[in-house]
Amino acid sequence: MAKRRRKAKKRLSTTKTTVWILAIIVIFLGVYAGHHFYRIWNQQRIEQQAWEQDRQAKELFIKQVAPEAQAMQNTYHVYASITIAQAILESQWGTSKLASQYHNLFGIKGTGPNSRELTTKEYINGKWIVTKGRFRVYDSWSDSIKDHTKLMLTGTDTNQQNYDRVVKASNYREAAQALQDSGYATDPDYAQKLISVIKAYKLYNYDK
Incomplete structure (x- = not known):
């Protein structure tokens, strides 16, 4: 009888030990899983905040340049969507x-004391x-936009009609292609990039 009691106590002790070990494992796994999911959630939260800040910065840039771009369109028929899209591409959303x-949004070249030498691609x-x-x-982005419009109207030193097709275009797609054909940029995909930016951010609404 005493022997059976000792065996029963031993089994009970072993069972308790097993239960404690299992409980510790469950707690550890729970803590690990909780930490793991928290890290994922926190990373997603950080990425969401970064995305939201980037979106707000881009919206602010568009709002800053759009009024002058529209004013130039109303007077000289250079599409506002094209002006804004060029400013986005050429200036990396105003961050270059x-x-x-130096408030130069369009990468317009210059000479003399009112110019600066910088690296470019x-x-x-x-x-x-x-x-x-x-x-x-x-002196300002507004001045840069005005000068960009002047360039479209007066062309280059060697060809005063160089950008006539841009000014006379019947839509922003034609204007974008005319800019590329006129050699505004060396990028062979320049027109398509302009069109993509205009469509992505609905810049065509500023042409109305």
Whole structure:
């Protein structure tokens, strides 16, 4: 009888030990899973905040340049959507050094004391290369937009009608292609990039 009691107590002790071990394992797994899911949730929250900040910054940039772009369209028939899209592409949403420090939104070249030498990328002989160029300096983004419109109207030193097709275009798609055909940028996909930006951010609404 005493022997059976000792065996029963031993089995009970073993059972309790097993239960405690299982409980500890369950608690550990619960803590680990909770920490794991928290890390995922926190990472998603951080990414969501970053996305929201980026969206707000882009919306703010569009709102800052749109009024002047529309004013130029109303007077000179240079599509506001094209002006805004070019400003986005050329200035990286106003964050490039040329745009943020020197208010040049369009990468317009310049000479003399009212210009600065900066590095830039050009598509030459089938590949992108980093080179240097001199770019105009403006007092404000508004002045940069005005000068961009002037460039569309008066052309280059060697061809005053260089951008006539841009001004005379019947829609933003034609204007985008005319910019590429006129050699505004060396990027072979320039027109399609402009059109994509206009469609993505519904910039065509600013043409109305």
